[in-house]
Every structure is written in C-alpha cells, then in structure tokens.
Amino acid sequence: PVYQRLCTAARARGLRVTIETAVEEYPAISMHIDRMLQFLADVGAENFGICVDAGHCHLHGLDLPGVIRQIGSHFFETHFHDNFGDRDSHYPVGIGTIDWRGVILAMLDSGYRGGITFEQSHHQANATNWGLFLLKAVEKSRKGAGHE
Numbered sequence: 001p002v003y004q005r006l007c008t009a010a011r012a013r014g015l016r017v018t019i020e021t022a023v024e025e026y027p028a029i030s031m032h033i034d035r036m037l038q039f040l041a042d043v044g045a046e047n048f049g050i051c052v053d054a055g056h057c058h059l060h061g062l063d064l065p066g067v068i069r070q071i072g073s074h075f076f077e078t079h080f081h082d083n084f085g086d087r088d089s090h091y092p093v094g095i096g097t098i099d100w101r102g103v104i105l106a107m108l109d110s111g112y113r114g115g116i117t118f119e120q121s122h123h124q125a126n127a128t129n130w131g132l133f134l135l136k137a138v139e140k141s142r143k144g145a146g147h148e
Contacts, residue, residue, distance in 0.1 A: 007045030016047040018076045021067060022056035031060055033070050040074055049076030055083050055090060055119070058098045065099065065106035075112050079119040080126075092122040094129030104137035 003017070010017050019039070023030045029039050040048055050071050056079075057064045068075060082096030083089040093100055118126040 003043045003048065004045065007043060007048045011045065011047045016049060016076055017045070018049050018051040020051040020053050020056070020079065022053060022060045022062055031062070033062070033067050037071065037074065049074045051077045051079060053079040053119070054093075054098055054103065055079070055081040055088055055096075058085055058096070059083055059088055061085075065102040068103065068106035068110055068112070072110050075107075075110055075114070077114055078116050080116055081119045090120040092120060092125035092129060093118065094133065095122075095125065100130070100133040101137045101140065104133055105141060108137070108141060 007017050019026075019030065019036060021030055021033070021036070029035045036050060040050070052064075052068060052071070052075060054064055057067055080093055081089070082091040082093050082098050082100075084096050089096065116130075118130075120126075
C-alpha cells in the first residue's frame with residue numbers, strides 16, 4: 001500500500017519511482033531480481049521500475065548483463081560506477097572489472113532509452129572510457145557476433 005500510494009502521487013506529478021538493485025539496506029528484494037520483479041508486479045504501477053546500480057550488482061556477484069536483460073522494460077535508470085568486486089569503490093567506468101561492453105550490449109538488447117548516471121566525480125574518465133566501450137559494443141553488435 002505504501003508504494004502504491006507513492007506511485008499514485010508520483011504519477012499525478014509526471015514522475016517515476018524506482019528501487020535500486022543490490023542495496024545492503026534491503027537485501028531480501030534488491031539482491032534477487034525475480035523478487036524485485038514480483039514486488040513491482042505486486043505494486044502494479046506503470047511508473048514503478050528499477051534503477052540498475054552496476055557497482056552494487058558487481059560487488060554482490062550478480063550477472064549485470066543478465067540483470068539488465070531480465071528486467072527488460074522495468075529498467076528505468078542507472079547508477080554506473082566500477083569496482084573490483086571487493087568493495088563499493090565508485091570508480092569511473094573502466095577502472096575495475098565490470099564487463100561494460102556486455103552491459104552496453106544488454107542495454108541495446110533490452111531497448112533501454114533512459115539516461116545514464118555516472119555515480120562519482122571523474123567525469124573525464126567516464127566520458128572517455130564509456131565512449132570506448134560504446135564503440136566496441138556497437139562494432140560487435142554490427143558484426144552480428146553472439147553476445148557474451
């Protein structure tokens with residue numbers, strides 16, 4: 001009922017509401033994508049979706065491209081930052097071990113058209129690295145190669 005009221009109030013103002021993946025404050029749902037999707041279905045609001053936090057997913061061993069493909073049209077926003085899987089470092093994309101090319105390919109597969117939020121302050125590194133990953137992903141996509 002709380003999220004239904006929140007989503008109703010948000011919808012009246014032209015807003016969307018999201019829950020974030022892999023947050024330690026609410027592990028029972030956020031660490032399990034099938035449970036997140038069930039929670040969205042239970043609330044039943046079209047303006048209720050998922051914020052994919054790449055660093056949190058990677059830290060907790062979730063398959064990030066798989067998460068993106070699984071949530072499909074419920075993918076509303078991003079929190080993109082990198083890490084080495086050992087702590088929530090919030091490094092720029094490409095300074096860690098996240099498969100960003102795989103992430104981009106999953107985003108293309110899912111039809112994601114939302115914004116991208118880089119959740120830390122190294123804007124130049126993000127712009128450069130994201131551009132390189134994007135080019136590699138598009139090249140792979142154009143060649144028709146299978147997705148990793």
